[in-house]
Amino acid sequence: xxxxxxxxxxxxxxxxxxxxxxxxxxxxxxxxxxxxxxxxxxxxxxxxxxxxxxxxxxxxxxxxxxxxxxxxxxxxxxxxxxxxxxxxxxxxxxxxxxxxxxxxxxxxxxxxxxxxxxxxxxxxxxxxxxxxxxxxxxxxxxxxxxxxxxxxxxxxxxxxxxxxxxxxxxxxxxxxxxxxxxxxxxxxxx
Numbered sequence: 001x002x003x004x005x006x007x008x009x010x011x012x013x014x015x016x017x018x019x020x021x022x023x024x025x026x027x028x029x030x031x032x033x034x035x036x037x038x039x040x041x042x043x044x045x046x047x048x049x050x051x052x053x054x055x056x057x058x059x060x061x062x063x064x065x066x067x068x069x070x071x072x073x074x075x076x077x078x079x080x081x082x083x084x085x086x087x088x089x090x091x092x093x094x095x096x097x098x099x100x101x102x103x104x105x106x107x108x109x110x111x112x113x114x115x116x117x118x119x120x121x122x123x124x125x126x127x128x129x130x131x132x133x134x135x136x137x138x139x140x141x142x143x144x145x146x147x148x149x150x151x152x153x154x155x156x157x158x159x160x161x162x163x164x165x166x167x168x169x170x171x172x173x174x175x176x177x178x179x180x181x182x183x184x185x186x187x188x189x190x
Contacts, residue, residue: 054121055184055187057121058121058180058184059181059184059185061116061119061120061121062120062177062180062181062184063181064112064116065113065116065117065119065120065129065177066174066177066178066181068112068113068116068117069113069117069129069132069133069170069173069174069177070174071112071113072110072113072132072133072136072170073136073167073170073171073174075110075136075140076136076139076140076163076166076167076170079095079139079140080139080159080163082097083095083096083097083139083143083159084156084159084160087153087154087155087156087159088156091153092153093143093146093152093153093154093155094142094143094153094154094155094156094158094159095139095140095141095142095143095144095146095154095159096143096144096146096147096153096154097143110137114133117129117130117133118130120177122176122180124176125173125176125177125180128169128172128173128176129173129176129177131169131173132166132169132170132172132173135162135165135166135169135170136166136169136170138162138166139159139162139163139166142154142158142159142162143159
């Protein structure tokens with residue numbers, strides 16, 4: 001075998017090894033890119049799933065909070081109507097009489113409101129809803145508290161004022177909740 005044949009065979013062998021090496025290196029980088037891409041896709045899927053769960057939780061809770069606030073407002077009107085009538089007819093003051101049968105405020109709705117309001121994710125909405133709930137509780141208990149604390153009966157004007165403020169806060173909370181629901185639903189469309 002001549003040296004040129006050996007040299008040609010050696011060059012051919014080196015070229016073949018170079019081709020195999022190039023293919024292996026190329027395949028390695030392709031696999032690495034594919035694996036990194038797959039990991040990124042999984043990460044994005046996880047983030048999207050978490051976002052979807054958060055949005056679903058927030059929407060469900062906001063709907064429940066809105067319904068609960070509505071029930072609290074309804075109860076507030078019942079309590080106020082009976083309290084004003086009782087104060088005017090008995091002279092015992094605002095909130096001093098028991099609510100007649102069939103007009104009692106629903107304790108379950110108060111409990112549901114407390115739970116759902118605490119779970120509102122938006123800090124501002126949660127604070128306003130809590131303020132409204134506190135004001136409504138104040139109206140519902142002001143006559144009993146005055147009696148318990150040995151203070152004079154609550155005047156109708158004081159009751160009216162507290163009721164008006166609680167109602168305003170309740171409406172503000174319901175509007176903010178409704179706005180947030182609309183925003184989330186609009187984001188869902190886009």
